[in-house]
Amino acid sequence: MKKKKHSLKNKRHSRRKKKHTLLKVFSIIFLLIIIAIASITYATYRNIESTFSMSYMNFPKTTHVDLKKSKPFTTLIIATGKNNSKNIAYASVLASTNATTNQTTFMNFPVFAVMPNQKTITNVYDTSGNNGVLQLVKELLNISVNKVVQIDVNKMGSLVQATGGITMQNPKTFNANGYSFKQGNLNLQTSEQAQAYMTQIDDSDLDASITRIQNVSMELYGNIQKIAHTKKIQSFNYYRDILYAFSNTVRTNVNFDDAKTIGMNYNKALSNTSKLNLHTTDENGAKMVSQTELDSVKALFEKTLK
Numbered sequence: 001m002k003k004k005k006h007s008l009k010n011k012r013h014s015r016r017k018k019k020h021t022l023l024k025v026f027s028i029i030f031l032l033i034i035i036a037i038a039s040i041t042y043a044t045y046r047n048i049e050s051t052f053s054m055s056y057m058n059f060p061k062t063t064h065v066d067l068k069k070s071k072p073f074t075t076l077i078i079a080t081g082k083n084n085s086k087n088i089a090y091a092s093v094l095a096s097t098n099a100t101t102n103q104t105t106f107m108n109f110p111v112f113a114v115m116p117n118q119k120t121i122t123n124v125y126d127t128s129g130n131n132g133v134l135q136l137v138k139e140l141l142n143i144s145v146n147k148v149v150q151i152d153v154n155k156m157g158s159l160v161q162a163t164g165g166i167t168m169q170n171p172k173t174f175n176a177n178g179y180s181f182k183q184g185n186l187n188l189q190t191s192e193q194a195q196a197y198m199t200q201i202d203d204s205d206l207d208a209s210i211t212r213i214q215n216v217s218m219e220l221y222g223n224i225q226k227i228a229h230t231k232k233i234q235s236f237n238y239y240r241d242i243l244y245a246f247s248n249t250v251r252t253n254v255n256f257d258d259a260k261t262i263g264m265n266y267n268k269a270l271s272n273t274s275k276l277n278l279h280t281t282d283e284n285g286a287k288m289v290s291q292t293e294l295d296s297v298k299a300l301f302e303k304t305l306k
Contacts, residue, residue, distance in 0.1 A: 047240060052256040054247040061134050062253060065142035067261040070099035072305045074147040078133055080125065083200050083209070089125035090153055090210060096135055096143070096304040102268040105304040107276040107297065113287040115140060116294055141298050147258075150251040153213055157194030158221055162245040163227065166191035166219035172208075176201055183241030188216070276300055 010247070063071045079091040093110040111121035117140070124132040128152055138145055160166055169184040177196035187192045198216055200209035227242070262270075276297050280287040 016214070018258040025026065045160065047243065049249045049256045051243040052254070052259055054250055055250050056255055057148075057150070058137050058150045059131065059253045061131055061135060061138065061145070061292060063146055065144075065146040065276075067258055070265045072096060072098040072100070074144065074305070075147040075149060076145050077149045077151065077155055078125070078130060078153045080130075081213075083206070084203075084250060087107055087126065087129075089121050089133065090213060092121045092133060092137070094141070094143075094301070097262075097266050097269050097299060098304060099269050101304070103272050103274060104269050105274045105276060105301065105306065107301050108278060109137065110278060110280055110287065110289065113278070113280045113289050113295065115289050140294060141301065143298075143302070147197055147254050151253065152249050154200065155193065155197070155249045156213075156216065156220070157191035158245040158248050159242075160188060160194040161191040162222075162241040163223035165222065166223065167195075168215055168219050170197075170298040174201060244294060 047126070065071050067073065073096075075095045075097065077091075077093045077095060078089055080087060081088050082088070089111050092111055094107045095104055096107075097104045109121055111125075114120055115135075115136075119136060121133055121136065127144055128135070130148065132146055134148060137143075137188040164252050165188055167185065167187045170183055171183055173183045174181055176199045177192075179193060181197055186197075188197055194216060198209065200214045237275055278289050278297050280289055282288070
């Protein structure tokens with residue numbers, strides 16, 4: 001009996017750790033924005049401005065917030081990609097950024113879990129795209145969403161290459177898209193290598209593919225942290241490549257003026273992060289988020305905006 005309890009405890013710990021890892025990944029986008037602003041020192045104003053112009057996408061269901069007055073704001077971050085010729089939402093996070101408390105809080109929505117309204121993030125994204133996910137989150141939390149960031153997993157390899165490549169541990173040998181990935185220490189240098197590594201091999205490989213995406217994201221997060229804190233000035237081409245990869249990978253309604261204001265007014269808040277998870281229960285083989293769990297986490301999230 002004790003063995004069973006210990007095993008269950010380990011499994012729960014593993015699930016919590018994986019969720020926390022995923023949440024940390026999404027602070028990448030905020031660091032990228034800061035890097036882009038900092039890069040004004042090293043590149044031309046026009047190049048930075050054009051980066052945000054190329055990345056800009058209007059999301060009509062969002063609510064305006066006065067960033068120049070350092071008001072708290074929310075950002076919906078959606079990681080999406082094409083998987084076996086089908087568009088899929090890999091992850092969805094709502095972030096609150098508060099300049100008064102100097103805190104950014106990430107609330108994770110398990111995308112495959114059934115919400116209290118009997119909908120899942122994955123199904124809503126499949127039928128209604130980003131705007132459908134945005135509307136679902138607003139309905140579930142009864143809260144305004146100010147900014148949206150979509151990260152295209154299928155183009156994330158360009159960021160890996162632009163930031164100098166990554167080194168990581170690969171748990172299992174496999175082949176994908178003409179590349180052989182051996183078990184053990186693995187170095188991914190090019191965009192093509194990184195994308196091949198994150199590819200879903202077959203129908204039984206979805207969970208492993210998502211784990212690989214998370215692991216690549218974590219290593220990429222480490223690269224960007226180093227860039228954000230380095231005092232050494234790199235070449236113009238180096239920053240240009242990062243900005244190009246940013247515009248290729250990200251779609252957002254954060255415009256150039258917003259990015260400048262966020263970089264100046266919310267810098268400390270973006271550096272201090274915390275996490276909230278919606279926990280699921282198993283019901284007839286399906287992952288469910290109860291109304292009680294949603295209400296509890298919602299109350300905690302609302303406090304981060306005060």
